[in-house]
Amino acid sequence: MKKIKFGTDGWRGIIADDYTFENVRIVSQAVADYINNKNMGAKGIVIGYDNRFLSDRFADNVADVMIQNGIKVYLSDRPLPTPVTAFAVKVHDAAGAVMLTASHNPPEYNGFKFIPDYAGPALPHITAAIEENIARLQNSVRRNTNVYHEQALELAVDHGIPMAQSVPNHVADRIMIDPRYEYFDHLEKLVDMEVIGRANLEVMVDAMHGSGMGYLDVMLRRAGNRVKECRCHRDPLFGGSLPEPTQKSLEGVCRWIKAEGARLGLALDGDADRFGIIDVGGVYITPNQFLPLLYHHLIAVKGLVGPVTRTVATSHMLDRIAQKHGQEVYETPVGFKFIGQNLLEKGCVLGGEESGGLSIKGHIPEKDGILAGLLAAEILAVNEKSLSEIALDVAKEYGGGMYSERLDVRTTPAQKVRIIEKLQRLDPAEIAGVTVAKRITIDGIKLVLESGEWVLVRPSGTEPLFRIYAESENKERIEKIQQAVMNAADIN
Missing domain, CATH: 3.40.120.10 (Alpha-D-Glucose-1,6-Bisphosphate, subunit A, domain 3)
Incomplete structure (x- = not known):
């Protein structure tokens, strides 16, 4: 069983490979546990889905898990955009939303995004808590320890997924919505x-x-x-x-x-x-x-x-x-x-x-x-x-326009490790003939030049790939700046 991990915008996987009905139920249970542990189950949860293959069926499975955990469900009666699903959280004063989408990824992918009660993307501490729940559930499935509530008979018996430690005493139901x-x-x-x-x-x-x-x-x-x-x-x-x-x-x-x-x-x-x-x-x-x-x-x-x-x-x-x-x-x-x-x-x-x-x-x-x-x-x-x-x-x-471009450079996995190590030490005095005024490390390595130009090198989180962003008032300077930082970081 593959590890389920939330990235920058939720969990995404290939349909019928790792994005399966069983795994969607596991992630749904992890979210249900998170909501009930916050004592927010009575507020309910919105469930939206996009146009991808089987998204409506996956949404029905998410709804089943939530209801079996005593959480009221506001289920969209049609495919929804992610921002409309998020907006529906505010309309219904819900505990959050689940949006089933892989956004702009290829058609063989689908995804699972949790949107908290503030109607925006989940912050890292929230996704970390959900990931902890997922790991616990996956480990339980591996050990075939079927710990579940009487209210969740079919799901737990079929899939060995442990339910939340306590189910609220209110009666959950499914409400069809159209928030357009x-x-x-x-x-x-x-x-x-x-x-x-x-x-x-x-x-x-x-x-x-x-x-x-x-x-x-x-x-x-x-x-x-x-x-x-x-x-x-x-x-x-x-x-x-x-x-x-x-x-x-x-x-x-x-x-x-x-x-x-x-x-x-x-x-x-x-x-x-x-x-x-x-x-x-x-x-x-x-x-x-x-x-x-x-x-x-x-x-x-x-x-x-x-x-x-x-x-x-x-x-x-x-x-x-x-x-x-x-x-x-x-x-x-x-x-x-x-x-x-x-x-x-x-x-x-x-x-x-x-x-x-x-x-x-x-x-x-x-x-x-x-x-x-x-x-x-x-x-x-x-x-x-x-x-x-x-x-x-x-x-x-405002003092002149600026041109921005991104260059993607592929490497081998071994080269990626070596380059990341070098980037951590990268602190040049100048790039492309201009003094470096500031070094920013909140995400990758960004060098801001005295001219106002800048260059950013970020490794991909999933591929042996580096993204090199640059901006300058002079369009012809961008390639020169990108090449200079590639030489400094030994990216080739």
Whole structure:
């Protein structure tokens, strides 16, 4: 039996290999134990699932385990985006949620994400507690020690999974829910749909066959815009590609935008927590380009003046905007759970990451691609310019634009170990001819140069791979900076 481990955003595995009904029940029991040990079982739990193969069946199994542990279940009556599942926690004042999704991973994967009662990604101490429960349950199954409650007969007899030490005395039940309309109403408080409607935008919406279909298209049409749908039907194979809104995967949308003269393309990943944006002319707008536009918009147009939080790999253009307005910047390791924590605790008006996740003040502390797409439409409608033109204006106001790129370098497992050891000692005086001003080690090794340029080296947690991020005002300098740090760390 493989060890079940929660990564940066839950447990993911290959369907029918390690992601099996038995293992999903084990993880469900671990979560049920966590909830009951916190005496929160009476509040109930939301269960959502995406469009992946057997996700609805896995959701039924999660619901069974929760009910057998005395925990009331709010089960979605249809596939849901992750941010909508998280929002439903607040709607029902629940103890948390389980979201069954592998997000943007290949179609053979599925996943299990626990969302606590604050409606954001689980922090490390929470996932550690759940992992301890999983290890205990797996060890019990290996020893075939069937310790269970009378109320959990079928599950325990069939699978040898020990139940919680005590079951609450209230009667658990299963309530079918559809949180879409509460979610729509909430977004209309955050986004100016009237302005978007008056702009009469022509928009291409690409759901990439994921559970985000029926959200952006519905809200934009309801506002009065013309919407063309792309990949807005269920396909558990995702058309044979990854449901990830990258420039490469959105080439078809880019071509359509350019050919039709449309003003905007909006894409979502498999569970709609990440966004993709295409500007007029079919120009792909990266998250590192969009986040500064949004931060400026929140301050200058919406009057949301406050600190910003970003991951260590995200553009420092956000820092320039914050500095001009006298605001703090909170830098975090990679992983939206850390962004969410700062949104909750630091009063940040925006939290974002270079991989395409964001949320804002007033929303749940979970990344939301649907919200991101609507905010992009609002920015376009307010300015009556292309996003690329707005980016130039923002760059001019805050001292010049910045270019960001990521390079992935594969190694052997042995090389990876050696390079990680060298990175721990890596402390050069200069990189690419510029003095190093700061060395940051909260996630990988980040070197900030006196010029304002920076480079970050992060090893992959699962593969013999290093990701090298760099940012500079001079696009031609990026490759030089990346090569310099690769030479210094002996990455080849």
